[in-house]
Each structure stands twice: as C-alpha cells, then as structure tokens.
Amino acid sequence: MAGALLAVAALLTAGPARAATREARADTWLYLTVTKGSARTGTVRGTLLRCDPPRLHARAAEACAELGAAGGDIGRIPAENVFCPMIHAPVTARALGRWNGRPVGFRETYTSACVMKARTRHVFAFDD
Template sequence: MTHSITKAASRWLRRGLPATAALLLAGAVPAQAAQSSLRHADRSDWLYVTVTHGDTRSGGDTRGTLLLCDPPHGHSRAAEACAELRTARGDIRGIPRKEVFCSMIYAPVTVQARGEWQGRAVDYTETFANACEMNARTGGVFALDG
C-alpha cells in the first residue's frame, strides 16, 4: 500500500501540484497532518472540489477536480472561482448568493472542498436541494461541467 501511495504522490508532484495537495490527494497523510506539516512550504491557494449528484448513501455520481489559484487553472471556470474565493477570503459560505429562480425539484447535490487558502485549511461539505441552488450559493467553485 505504501508503495502505491508514494507513486500516486509522485504523479501529482510531477503535474506541478503543491506538495501539500499531492500528499493529501494521494492519501499519503491525513488532511490536517499534510496541511500543518507543510504549511510553510506551500503558499499557493488550492482546493480539491467534488460534486456528487444523487443520494450519497447509494454512491451517487461523483466528479472532482483540483482548483489552483496561483495562477488560476485546473478547473473549467478557474478564473471565476478563484476571483469569488478571493472576494470571500477563501470562505465558500462567504460567496454572495446569486438572485436566481430555481425549480423546487428535489435532485440532491453534495459538494465538498478540501485544501488550503492563505495558509488556512479548508474543509467544506454541504448538500443542496438541486444543482441550481448549489450554483446560486457557491458561484463557479463547484461548476465542473463547464
């Protein structure tokens, strides 16, 4: 198991990922340990974001990507998402809600973001009634479909 974790971390590092993110995504160390032990080595802002459509208890359809913000890349709407996060100082709950009308159809969407922003650990999870509500509340951060 250790050998495959090391190989996975190496792949992420070769892609230019900050060491903290590589270790976290490879599962080499728990999130808090990776972030606290390497906090001073990496100063970039990054989040690994996932969106699960459907009931998470039954597995749902999960998509994920890495959002890097120094410079913005790795995400289909990276520039928009990074700008919104900068305005909210990295707090996803601080992104202003967009005034839109969403249907009342229940199609649950669970989002998760883990990473680091301005040297602080980010661990955010929330379930929304549908994708429209998710987009209204979180802007481009979890907009993984383009």
C-alpha cells in the first residue's frame, strides 16, 4: 500500500517547479484513502482531491474550504459536535500530497467511521 501511494505521489509531482503564488495553488492535491478494518486485510477506498478548482472528490468544495481554513493541516480541522455510537469498527485515514506546494502526510486510526467523519469533516467523506 505504501509503495502504491509513493508511486502515485511520484507521478503527480513530476514536472517543473512552480514559482508564482497562483501557480503554487495549482500544486494543491491530496491522495486520500480510508481503510476499514485491519491494515493488512481491510477494505481500502481512495480518491484524489484537487482544490483549484475543487474536483475529483464527492465533497471537494467543502473539503477544500475546511482544509483552507486549517492551513492544509487535517489535524487542525475543528471537530463536529456529534454523537457516535460506541461501536469498535476501526478505520485508518491517510492523506499524501501537497498543500500550496508544501508536502502533506497524514495517518490516523479512529475507533469508527463516525468518529473519523466528526474529526475530519468532509475531507474523507468521498463515499457520499
């Protein structure tokens, strides 16, 4: 899995360096995956999120707005105040890419999809 993410990152980042501010925003993309269950045997779903303009993700506009407000840091997105049932069904969320030209790497395991959605809002809501 890690090798596949690195291969995707290498393909998507290949090309000339961008210097202008407007062009740097075009270098904003994240490859997002969610693994349900064990990392070895779980089901993996993924998508690419582009933010200038928002596309390739079911909730791209919302996810890009939330990431923009958090400076591209998924961990800084304010959590929603929701009630999640206490059912242990772990999911692992991963993001690899660039935000305004800066590298982004994120990996977090949550106790359930409900908790993940509450803490990351629309970023990993690409199944909707």
